């Protein structure tokens with residue numbers, strides 16, 4: 071059977087092939103067999119989080135001297151694709167931890183903050199969350215209302231955040247809040263490190279989601295949350311620029327997650343079409359099914375190339391704002407299409423929870439929404455193509 075991941079092997083350096091094989095083996099043995107159950111219960115066991123930490127998958131870009139694996143975005147892309155091939159929820163947990171929380175610390179934190187928070191995050195001793203979205207500000211993220219006011223040597227934070235990935239058990243939350251209400255939207259925002267046990271930080275119940283259910287999503291309320299002055303992460307009033315830098319890179323992980331889900335749906339479809347017989351022959355012998363499989367494979371490979379292009383740009387120190395948005399847009403919409411085709415190939419059985427394709431399809435839809443919806447990616451792309459103001 072064709073394994074889609076191998077079509078790009080000629081592009082992968084030797085160490086990436088080893089990383090891919092390690093991630094693939096772990097995902098197939100430890101995640102795949104449990105994915106349906108975690109989708110039902112909405113929880114990934116803590117021992118699996120620990121194992122992910124031991125493999126270096128929770129500190130992918132964190133430098134080795136701070137306990138991480140020190141691998142770049144190409145490696146991140148390879149790992150996330152392998153995890154998502156088995157379970158979108160696990161891939162999202164790892165993706166948000168690395169691509170949002172750790173990434174923000176890498177971009178904005180000072181040396182002391184990095185030394186304090188990155189090693190336990192990278193080792194998997196605690197998970198990280200990143201709190202941007204609010205009830206009134208999603209796509210229009212710079213309209214956030216959470217407020218942070220300096221009182222002597224402490225910041226006092228008040229506000230409500232929603233859709234916080236890993237929020238139910240994170241040890242640290244990167245919270246974005248308005249520090250200058252007079253400044254125009256994006257200009258008066260700063261980011262703060264809030265530890266879990268801080269008084270006034272309330273974690274709401276888990277959302278009952280359509281997909282990526284193994285990954286927890288919660289609302290977080292901050293009521294007179296006091297953090298020391300030194301918990302400001304990055305420059306005062308300039309947090310939103312760090313947010314944009316984080317999202318530019320985070321979109322590489324969501325693109326990779328999309329490719330992994332689509333690959334899972336494709337591989338399941340090849341398997342099923344080869345085994346299932348109708349009209350006296352396997353489905354795979356019917357040209358209509360062959361054409362579907364051919365289109366699925368082509369789109370997956372195209373998406374992977376686009377996503378890895380942005381990863382390679384980041385790893386060579388270049389901006390990938392345009393390419394990350396293109397990769398995320400194309401890969402996420404491709405994943406939805408491919409997963410729907412996979413269900414069609416499985417017929418009525420694809421509609422049952424017994425088959426992984428219905429879960430993969432539910433997981434895929436998230437990729438068109440999280441970290442900037444498809445519509446927002448089109449705006450980001452068009453603005454750059456036409457050189458329009460942001």
Ligand SMILES: Cc1cc2nc3c(=O)[nH]c(=O)nc-3n(C[C@H](O)[C@H](O)[C@H](O)COP(=O)(O)OP(=O)(O)OC[C@H]3O[C@@H](n4cnc5c(N)ncnc54)[C@H](O)[C@@H]3O)c2cc1C
Nearest residue numbers: 200201202203208209233234235439440441442443445446
């Ligand atoms: C499972 C999950 C996990 C998440 N994890 C996190 C997290 O860890 N941290 C975090 O901060 N957030 C997280 N989010 C939030 C996510 O980033 C937002 O849901 C997303 O940015 C969209 O915001 P919204 O839901 O408020 O939709 P809205 O902004 O209300 O958008 C609704 C619709 O309108 C469209 N739209 C909005 N503005 C425009 C425009 N200008 N032009 C055209 N169309 C437009 C959107 O594309 C969308 O289709 C998560 C969301 C989910 C579902």
